[in-house]
Amino acid sequence: MKIEQAIVLRNEQIAHGIWRMSLVAPDVASAYVGPGQFISLLIDDSWDHLVRRPMSIAKINEDEVDIIYKIFGDVTDHFTKKCPGDSMNILGPLGNVFTDYNSEFAEPILIGGGVGLAPILNLYDACEKAVMIIGARSADEHFLNHKPDNSVYLTTDDGTAGIEGNVLTALKNMNLSENTILFACGPEPMLIAIQNYADEYNIRAQLSVESYMGCGIGLCQGCVINRQNGQVEQHSYHEKYSLVCLEGPVYESHEVRFD
């Protein structure tokens, strides 16, 4: 992992409330391992907002690193003010990666919702073949096209684009096989629904989870998630909780518990 002053190349709104930023960051890009990894950004040099913000990598193209972010507060609002040529301090690449998506016989289904699209798009680019489902509340939050012939499915809560319903509605109409692997990133209720679905049909799923991080590198011990097998002895360390920044953000569905 590296800390780098990256230069903003592009920063534009690509759908309602959703932005894409391309950064020139040769050090971080050269250390990149694969889809699932993230970077952690500082807003600026001031200490008003001192905690870095983790953002999944949406694409790596030579020395460029792309992120996709949704405006949901002060900090992301600050991000939208960045112009080409501005610098941003980034730390990365961090975290682990999705696995087995190109293994023999694998039939990957990629599912992204809300802020969770970035790693899913990145993974889609890396997949030799895949089905992808992207969910949003309405058409104006989508920037891709619904193309069932290419195995790209959009869903909207209000039916204004693609399939009416959520990503689960679309997923339930997919043919599953013993080789199906679900890869998902999105809001926690969506991940819980996918976890339950994977359990019910006994299929493998890899979930990229979100967590509030103080540092992103294992120092602060802040970003924990419950492990599924939370039954531990009276005295233990990292058996009940897992550090998302080091062991995640990608987990096999059966490893983690959301509550």
Added chain:
Amino acid sequence: MTDLSVKISNVTFKNPIFVASGTFGYGTENPKLVDISKLGAMVTKSITLNPREGNPPPRIVETPSGMINSIGLANIGVEKYISELLPIYEVMDTPIIMNIAGSSMTEYIDVMKKVEAVSSNIVGYEINISCPNVKEGGMEFGVDCEMTEKLTGELRNLTDRLLIMKLSPNVTDITAIAKSSENGGADAVSAINTVVGMSIDHKTKKSNIYTTYGGLSGPAIKPVGLACVHKVFNAVKIPIIGIGGMVSSHDVIEYILAGSCAVQIGTANYRDPGIAEKILNDLNDYLDEQNLNSITSLIGAVKTYV
């Protein structure tokens, strides 16, 4: 070349820039991002007798110019500290100060006894009597003069290494606890630990921290830390290691002027694990510019009006 070395009791540190407990892990996490050997000392994350998972999430939230944490003393326990970390520290160039937390007098004593029983090169202990985030985090000691003096005395009997009591700002009179530490035989005090704080999400109406209250740190608490250090400086003769919201060499100078002989960089490490080294370089430049040979003349030298 400026002499940045500082002496606490019989230990000389090559410079006054330490990293604070809990903000640098065990020093083995990110060797590539940091040159630990440049640090004056590393204070390792609080160790208890048994391993601890820590508190449920959420454990962290950003606040204006700061953050609140409630990790809950997650740690590997003293046995692993001895078997896995002490051998690593043996070959490190950086002086290690071991931070110990406990829920009872016996627990602090047991942990120290175990470490004293083996050979190691750690230079001292910092005793956490001020963790605000767990019921059994030692705060019952940190707010009580009698308990502080008794605990300090008991631990003093166990070790010839540096004994540093880490003080809480969440008390009526921090100078009273500092005096009790001095009376008990502490070589130094470190101040301050985090300030009790709370953060609420107005949209969800929920607390942002699982334990409701947590420890506020970062630049937001620098004025609190400075005041505490200055008060303690005027109350005791033993050295003070300043802690609280430092992010630059200017902050360090202010803490020294308030009465610190050394400082610990804490929350800033989360943002930039290499920041302590940068602060050290800037401090060197500052002293050169000021034509000062050492920081000794600056300790407690703040000019006050009254």
